[in-house]
Amino acid sequence: NAGVTQTPKFQVLKTGQSMTLQCAQDMNHNSMYWYRQDPGMGLRLIYYSASEGTTDKGEVPNGYNVSRLNKREFSLRLESAAPSQTSVYFCASTFGKETSGQPQHFGDGTRLSIL
Amino acid sequence: AQSVTQLDSQVPVFEEAPVELRCNYSSSVSVYLFWYVQYPNQGLQLLLKYLSGSTLVKGINGFEAEFNKSQTSFHLRKPSVHISDTAEYFCAVSSYGAGSYQLTFGKGTKLSVIP
Numbered sequence: 001n002a003g004v005t006q007t008p009k010f011q012v013l014k015t016g017q018s019m020t021l022q023c024a025q026d027m028n029h030n031s032m033y034w035y036r037q038d039p040g041m042g043l044r045l046i047y048y049s050a051s052e053g054t055t056d057k058g059e060v061p062n063g064y065n066v067s068r069l070n071k072r073e074f075s076l077r078l079e080s081a082a083p084s085q086t087s088v089y090f091c092a093s094t095f096g097k098e099t100s101g102q103p104q105h106f107g108d109g110t111r112l113s114i115l
Numbered sequence: 116a117q118s119v120t121q122l123d124s125q126v127p128v129f130e131e132a133p134v135e136l137r138c139n140y141s142s143s144v145s146v147y148l149f150w151y152v153q154y155p156n157q158g159l160q161l162l163l164k165y166l167s168g169s170t171l172v173k174g175i176n177g178f179e180a181e182f183n184k185s186q187t188s189f190h191l192r193k194p195s196v197h198i199s200d201t202a203e204y205f206c207a208v209s210s211y212g213a214g215s216y217q218l219t220f221g222k223g224t225k226l227s228v229i230p
Contacts, residue, residue: 004158031215031216033217033218040124040222040223041222042205042220042221042222042223043159043205043218043220044220045217045218048215048217049215050215051215056215058217090158090159092159094216096215096216101147101164101166101209101216102216103149103161103164104218105161106151106158106159106160107158108157108158109156109157109158
């Protein structure tokens with residue numbers, strides 16, 4: 001099925017370990033986003049990529065890095081995981097600035113626990 | 116800067132009763148408004164969106180929302196809820212900046228439908 005695919009679905013890390021969360025979309029979207037969801041906080045934007053070759057910081061970028069590998073793929077890396085990064089991470093995509101008002105499509109999330 | 120306030124964090128309602136989930140936003144520019152639903156352990160799905168035109172917007176699963184510019188509100192309603200509507204609902208505002216449309220989410224409202 002067409003959509004946004006995130007891997008892995010679940011992961012447990014120890015403090016200080018590194019990890020890359022993968023995201024791929026097959027809808028030919030230009031813009032891609034990474035959010036984190038914490039209880040009672042809604043979704044907060046970590047990083048986004050308006051188009052292939054560009055990335056920008058969102059509301060909560062500290063402790064994360066991203067790579068827009070190609071038009072389809074947008075990865076999120078935790079270089080040295082901290083317990084405060086325990087969260088559910090969502091990737092999303094949309095067509096971008098050429099098509100105003102288009103909704104974002106979301107993956108099913110990665111549930112990450114850091115001990 | 117834009118912000119979204121969902122006035123109720125939890126809303127319990129009996130099956131077949133009507134429900135209204137409240138959302139207020141603030142923004143200095145024209146915006147697009149969205150409601151998303153999140154079922155347990157899933158990603159976000161689009162319920163409905165307001166871009167322009169008629170202020171009453173109909174979405175999936177019998178939901179509708181009314182855009183009120185003077186009150187900066189976008190409340191979600193359903194005349195008769197079902198058990199399957201139990202989920203968390205997020206209001207979001209979209210605006211353009213730095214080459215991309217970005218979403219700002221409210222903190223969510225958990226709807227619990229009581230048999």
